[in-house]
Amino acid sequence: MRIGELAARTGVSAKTIRYYEDIGLLPPPEREPNGYRDYGEDAVDRLRFIRDAQATGLTLTEIASILELREEGQPTCEHVAELLEQHLKDLDVQIATLQATRDHLATLTERARRLDPATCTDPVRCQTIAEATDLRVARRVAQPQAHRHS
Amino acid sequence: MRIGELAARTGVSAKTIRYYEDIGLLPPPEREPNGYRDYGEDAVDRLRFIRDAQATGLTLTEIASILELREEGQPTCEHVAELLEQHLKDLDVQIATLQATRDHLATLTERARRLDPATCTDPVRCQTIAEATDLRVARRVAQPQAHRHS
DNA sequence: CTACACCTTCCATCCGGCTGGAATGTCAAG
DNA sequence: CTTGACATTCCAGCCGGATGGAAGGTGTAG
Incomplete structure (x- = not known):
């Protein structure tokens, strides 16, 4: 193609x-x-x-x-393997952080929604x-x- | 400080x-x-x-x-609230994608580890x-x- | 033929997110 | 007093990841 x-x-x-x-x-x-x-x-x-x-x-x-x-x-290269393994660890951390921040943001969102949107x-x-x-x-x-x- | x-x-x-x-x-x-x-x-x-x-x-x-x-x-601004809500949705998608790709990468990592690192x-x-x-x-x-x- | 969509290369520019470095000021310790 | 660590502003440059646009070639349809 x-x-x-x-x-x-x-x-x-x-x-x-x-x-x-x-x-x-x-x-x-x-x-x-x-x-x-x-x-x-x-x-x-x-x-x-x-x-x-x-x-x-x-x-x-x-x-x-x-x-x-x-x-x-x-x-x-050996380092590629290391890269991958490191990245997997990063991903796990990142996923956890995302979940946490997701919750944080969810709170803020609720607050935002309760306020007057006309301003x-x-x-x-x-x-x-x-x-x-x-x-x-x-x-x-x-x-x-x-x-x-x- | x-x-x-x-x-x-x-x-x-x-x-x-x-x-x-x-x-x-x-x-x-x-x-x-x-x-x-x-x-x-x-x-x-x-x-x-x-x-x-x-x-x-x-x-x-x-x-x-x-x-x-x-x-x-x-x-x-109304849009900030929308931004947040949209971002929450994005996060959920992103978390799912991360998990999936994590698995994909894990497979590759295993493969990488099984091969000769001396090259x-x-x-x-x-x-x-x-x-x-x-x-x-x-x-x-x-x-x-x-x-x-x- | 010519119009048109699509392809080519090349070079410049943009954006987000910093980072470096020059020139200068402040202040506590030796 | 000078030295040194830290601070200030300002301006330039870098990197990653594209994107824009010029100038030109190709190929099918009308």
């Missing part, structure tokens, strides 16, 4: 896909005779894996190492927040396959 | 504390006659809250809005990863109060 289709199917922009290739996160795909990139099904999996791993807080560089390990079935004095700020929220959701939540596709 | 002590007690650098003040995340503290910032105990709480909230994926701008809500007991061929990369790991831990995990304090 071409880059556009891959983008549509993963929710990752063509721009970003090329960028991932540049930084070594995606292997250079075959090219059609005209020079267009030609991806196989595996690229879809790989991109989804990247998105998920990214959502857990791994950097793109770290993800690249993991993918190397995954694809070669080879230990590129919005700063529409600019509000707008900013609304946008930020959208962005955050878009960038962090793993898209199954459907997406608002401009 | 002065900025240095606050930094030591929270694990947030003095530099970063001033930066937070600049962007409105921390209220400008009192000043000693000599101009030095003079913080109260609440600053410690506030910084810890910021770190936790940040660990859940909120941006600093979003955190600023929440803190405003928290401190004024006022609904700055490390790319020390530069390894170094990078090691550093990245340190950074990641430092920046994301909420410090209780102890920390490796350069």
